[in-house]
Amino acid sequence: MSNLHSRPLPLEQVQVTDAFWRHETELIRQAVIPYQWEALNDRVPGAAPSWWVHNMKAAARAVAAKKAGGAYVPRHRSDSIVTQPPEGTAPDPDAFYGWVFQDSDGYKWIEAVAYQLMIRPDAALRARAQQAVDMICAAQEEDGYLDTFYTLTGRERAFTCLKDHHELYCFGHLTEAAVAWHQATGQDDLLNAARRFGDCIARRFGPGRERGCPGHEIAEMALIRLYEETGEEKWRHLADFFLDVRGVDPSTFALEENARRQAQGQAPLPVTAERYAYYQAHMPVRDMREATGHAVRQMYLCSGMADAARINGDAEMRRACEALWRSVVDEKLYITGGVGATHVGEAFSRPYDLPSDTAYSETCAAIGLAFYARRMLQLELRGEYADVMERALYNTVLAGMAQDGEHFFYVNPLEVDPAACETDTRLSHVKAERQRWFGCACCPPNIARIVSSLGQYIFTQTEDMLCVHLFIGSTVRARLNGGELTLRLDADLTRDGKVTLTVLRGEAEGAIALRIPGWSAGGGFQYPKTAQAREENGYCLIRGVWQPGDTIQADFAMPVQAVTASPRVRETMGQVCFARGPWVYCAEEADNGKDMHLLRVCPGEAANAQIIKKEIGGLTVPALCVPGKRVRVPADAPLYAPWAPPASEDAVITLVPYFAWNNRGKGEMRVWLPVTR
Ligand code: FUB
Ligand code: ZN
Numbered sequence: 001m002s003n004l005h006s007r008p009l010p011l012e013q014v015q016v017t018d019a020f021w022r023h024e025t026e027l028i029r030q031a032v033i034p035y036q037w038e039a040l041n042d043r044v045p046g047a048a049p050s051w052w053v054h055n056m057k058a059a060a061r062a063v064a065a066k067k068a069g070g071a072y073v074p075r076h077r078s079d080s081i082v083t084q085p086p087e088g089t090a091p092d093p094d095a096f097y098g099w100v101f102q103d104s105d106g107y108k109w110i111e112a113v114a115y116q117l118m119i120r121p122d123a124a125l126r127a128r129a130q131q132a133v134d135m136i137c138a139a140q141e142e143d144g145y146l147d148t149f150y151t152l153t154g155r156e157r158a159f160t161c162l163k164d165h166h167e168l169y170c171f172g173h174l175t176e177a178a179v180a181w182h183q184a185t186g187q188d189d190l191l192n193a194a195r196r197f198g199d200c201i202a203r204r205f206g207p208g209r210e211r212g213c214p215g216h217e218i219a220e221m222a223l224i225r226l227y228e229e230t231g232e233e234k235w236r237h238l239a240d241f242f243l244d245v246r247g248v249d250p251s252t253f254a255l256e257e258n259a260r261r262q263a264q265g266q267a268p269l270p271v272t273a274e275r276y277a278y279y280q281a282h283m284p285v286r287d288m289r290e291a292t293g294h295a296v297r298q299m300y301l302c303s304g305m306a307d308a309a310r311i312n313g314d315a316e317m318r319r320a321c322e323a324l325w326r327s328v329v330d331e332k333l334y335i336t337g338g339v340g341a342t343h344v345g346e347a348f349s350r351p352y353d354l355p356s357d358t359a360y361s362e363t364c365a366a367i368g369l370a371f372y373a374r375r376m377l378q379l380e381l382r383g384e385y386a387d388v389m390e391r392a393l394y395n396t397v398l399a400g401m402a403q404d405g406e407h408f409f410y411v412n413p414l415e416v417d418p419a420a421c422e423t424d425t426r427l428s429h430v431k432a433e434r435q436r437w438f439g440c441a442c443c444p445p446n447i448a449r450i451v452s453s454l455g456q457y458i459f460t461q462t463e464d465m466l467c468v469h470l471f472i473g474s475t476v477r478a479r480l481n482g483g484e485l486t487l488r489l490d491a492d493l494t495r496d497g498k499v500t501l502t503v504l505r506g507e508a509e510g511a512i513a514l515r516i517p518g519w520s521a522g523g524g525f526q527y528p529k530t531a532q533a534r535e536e537n538g539y540c541l542i543r544g545v546w547q548p549g550d551t552i553q554a555d556f557a558m559p560v561q562a563v564t565a566s567p568r569v570r571e572t573m574g575q576v577c578f579a580r581g582p583w584v585y586c587a588e589e590a591d592n593g594k595d596m597h598l599l600r601v602c603p604g605e606a607a608n609a610q611i612i613k614k615e616i617g618g619l620t621v622p623a624l625c626v627p628g629k630r631v632r633v634p635a636d637a638p639l640y641a642p643w644a645p646p647a648s649e650d651a652v653i654t655l656v657p658y659f660a661w662n663n664r665g666k667g668e669m670r671v672w673l674p675v676t677r
Contacts, residue, residue, distance in 0.1 A: 006460035011118035014455030018473030031405025039437045047437035051098035052106040059148035060138035078153045096152035101166035107173035108445035114180035115452035144196030163215035163253040172218030179229045211252045213242045220304025247273045247283045286316040289323040295340025299368025306375035337392030340365040343429040352568040356415035363400030363443035366392045383538015386469040387518035394582040398659035400447045403617025407434030408444040414671040465511040483508025497556030511543040520556035527552045562603035575672035583657040589667030591654035596668045600629040600676035617663035628653040
């Protein structure tokens, strides 16, 4: 089984019926997607402008001028990574604004729309996305080049700063959107735009041509997806090239930097790769063992590497993916499924450095972790991968979005004191409330695309096996060994760990693999007498001839657990947090009052926790009431005094799922709570 390679199912074949997740996917459809379209059009009062439509339209005019034979002279030549209209001036309609990677925001939005259309057709939504697709196609240059930053600021400098200027990142997002749009609509307009840009890139980079690789990864996994969609080998070769050239001396990033330095009369820098750990370009990818540098970049690289390991059967690449996984999961992962502990460079920190209040834990990084985990699952069916994927999805990914669908977190700390983060510049990256939009708005549309494609995380399949990774109520259609089955997965983890899989229609011979979640002590599977079952690597594999009415049942225990971190984690020493099933819990000021650093809990009280239903932002969530203490603060308490046992009073501490925090106004929040005996 260890060589099992599975693939996600087309989204048309999976219907999410789960009350909780259905609420979230509908929130994306009804609120987030329309809101984001307004944001891309800069029509959200009080929100940072996106400039997406502005840049696309400006680039389309530039491209039209070039096609008409006119020499296009950029209005503003710029090398800067972010450009805004000068204070107090009106935007120039022909200038590029925003971050160099601004194009990607709209690509992600189209990708999310495409997934939604696969789930349920919607002519009006499709027409709106078509407008965006048309804008992109109009902004594509005659030779296939497609990046509004360089089209508007000086095309001759295209591809000269791969390290920082994100053209290959935008290409990656364009390609992801193009494949999804093709799958949803059958249209090849955007797919051809991606292919033409891909050809333009491949004319410049590749074996026997220029060396170069993305400064921000994603093109690798996108190219493999384009290869899998079209069967065109050249895309997989380009992905291989980008992976193989990364981290090899002389560093392509150093060479491009030196070319710029030479033009400015500056001395060259050393050309060794080791300086580029921030970009995961410090050593050949197959030698990598520790997650380093920018967290989203690292997660996207790992995802691309896992895809490459799978399609190429590359054992060395797979070993590197596994080693990087260990580095992330054993040493650098927040309990909430977030990664990237430091705001300095939005990056991974040293092992076990997992601060709560200064945490970065970018929403996109948790999304990247879910991508990586799903791809590791495709390589090998192993419960641990699904456990981490689930943790990221249920906690940090969902925390990125308010229950109104119009406010978002970029940074996801595990402890917030609004008074501190609003006055202390060391915490300036931490927002006490979700924001309407961001100048750098990578996270909101990324949430939209991953939640819209949830079905691809619940199930994957091989020719012979349907794998059930997440217990999210749904129906699924799958072909096993040529026979077609329709199955219903009944589960509601907001309530309990009872899971039933029922064959509704069809007949097929094959295996069904159900994950045994890491948070459960086991479930005891029931399945038809004629089937055979065995447990392996965190899954129960049940093989049989499946017919309507057959069921598999499990009842996974979902006790409230007090969780402690390794003593190597300095930040959380002497503290616990509470978890139940996939949910990690936090205390909020709305339930527990201010000064939550005074709360104390006894881990043994987890067994006495009461599970209650709580309405938060229009959603009913499972909350916990745990007996605890609140330390008293005497009015005359001096700053220092000889130690004495602190006086405290009994308190019932209310905990809510982490994802749901900050839907009831601004206030303190804590995941980890100090232990009392
Ligand atoms: O650089 C593109 C995106 O912007 C990254 O993935 C995020 O971390 C943010 O820096
Ligand atoms: Zn982001």
